[in-house]
Amino acid sequence: MGSAGPLIDVALIHYPVVNRTGEIIGSAITNLDLHDIARAGCTYGVDTYWVVTPDAQQRELAGQIVGHWTQGYGGGVNPDRKQALSRIRICATLDEVLQGVGDKWQQKATVFATCARPASNTVGYADVQSRLRGGEPMLLLFGTAWGLAPEVMAAVDGTLPPIRGCGEFNHLSVRSAVSIILDRLLGDR
Amino acid sequence: MGSAGPLIDVALIHYPVVNRTGEIIGSAITNLDLHDIARAGCTYGVDTYWVVTPDAQQRELAGQIVGHWTQGYGGGVNPDRKQALSRIRICATLDEVLQGVGDKWQQKATVFATCARPASNTVGYADVQSRLRGGEPMLLLFGTAWGLAPEVMAAVDGTLPPIRGCGEFNHLSVRSAVSIILDRLLGDR
Known part of the structure; x- marks a missing residue:
């Protein structure tokens, strides 16, 4: 790992994901997904936690929640939470995330999906860890609901x-x- | 690990825990602590997930939530959630947990605390893992709020x-x- 630490971002995808029957849906943003994943990201050195939904009202809601902790009353009483939620960026599409990551690191990040079911393009944890330590920039995608769309x-x-x-x-x-x-x-x- | 798997329970303590200034408090049960920890417990073979609060109304509320998924409508539409939440037992005190664990396994379990700060009686993960695999029964305690009371x-x-x-x-x-x-x-x- 370089002296600057790993180059790793996380994105939580609310669309397109699947429901229990495999249909493509958009899911709702939840407050605790914002908090818990920001806190875990801050613990492990994640640079940006991208929250992705095409629904403008959902993005507005998420922005209000994050703002309460980063600029509003919450951050004053709980600076640790301010530190964690400061790494959240809310955007509409995965393309926006890829663009933002590329702009930030001036190179394309390797994009890994996560899935509760086995996939044909699986890469093991030890391999990914070793590549991270070697300085390879990475973006991990997590799906809400029943997981990322095909x-x-x-x-x-x-x-x-x-x-x-x-x-x-x-x-x-x-x-x-x-x-x-x-x-x-x-x-x- | 024996053929029956590890002997491990988890307890989530709502009293006595500390607040941000170190005072002893009781915290409120949250819905997502019930769900997320039950799902993780089910994934890793935890036998019982004990939810501990001396507040009778809080225990009643938790019982209603769990009942919705184990006996009510929720379990019908989401059997996986029923399977996970079925391992929850709600009780008033840590003594009740210790009694229940002893009765269940007919031997005293080793009790480990978890804490975000270093402790003087720390035991490493590899050591605990090895003892679990050797069949030693264990109970892990987790504190809500700012952690377990001294x-x-x-x-x-x-x-x-x-x-x-x-x-x-x-x-x-x-x-x-x-x-x-x-x-x-x-x-x-």
Whole structure:
């Protein structure tokens, strides 16, 4: 890892994702996805936490929540939360995220999807960790609802393995999945 | 690990915990602590997820939420959530948890606290993982608010190390902390 730390961003996608029957839907932004993932991102050195929804009212709502903690009353009483939520950027599309990441780092980031189901383009955690430590810029995509739409999965550079504990149950919350994956890639054990 | 899997329980403590200034308080139960930690517990083979509060109205509320998913409408539309929340037991005190764990496994479980700050009785993740695999029954305690009260920390058999990413920020949500610790101890990497 370079002296400046890893180059890693996280994006939480609210559209296009799938519902339980596999239909393409847009999901609603939730307050705790903003907080928990920002706090995990801040712990593990994520540079920007992108929150993606094409719904303008949802973006406005998310902006008000984030503003309460970064510029409003919340940040005064809880500076740790201000520090965490300051890394959130709200945007409309994944294309905007890719553009923003490229502009920021002046190079294309490798884009990894995450999925609770096995994918054909899986890249292991040790491999991704090693590449991160070598300075490769990365963007991790997380889907809300029942996960990223097939069109997103098909366009990425690779997919991280599903998180398995013991047994067949793999219905973690996206908040848990982000936390575990950041710890696997960036944790100081 | 025995053929029956690890013997591990998790308890989420709402009293006694501390607030930001170190005073002993009781915190409120939150819906998403029930869901996220139950889902992570189910993923990693946690046997019982104990939710502890001395407030009878809070226990009643938590019971109604859990009942919606285990016996009510929610479990019908989302059987995975029913499976996860079925491992929740709500009780009033940590003593009740210790009694329940002892009765269930017919032996005393080793009790580990978790804390965002270093403790004098720290036991490393690799050591705890090895003991779990050897069949030692364990109970992990997690504090809400700003963490477990000193009287709880003083009474446990050991404390797991704080979760560190990079840098000094260590303000993970309890939902993230549980998920990461279960993955460190029980994840199939």
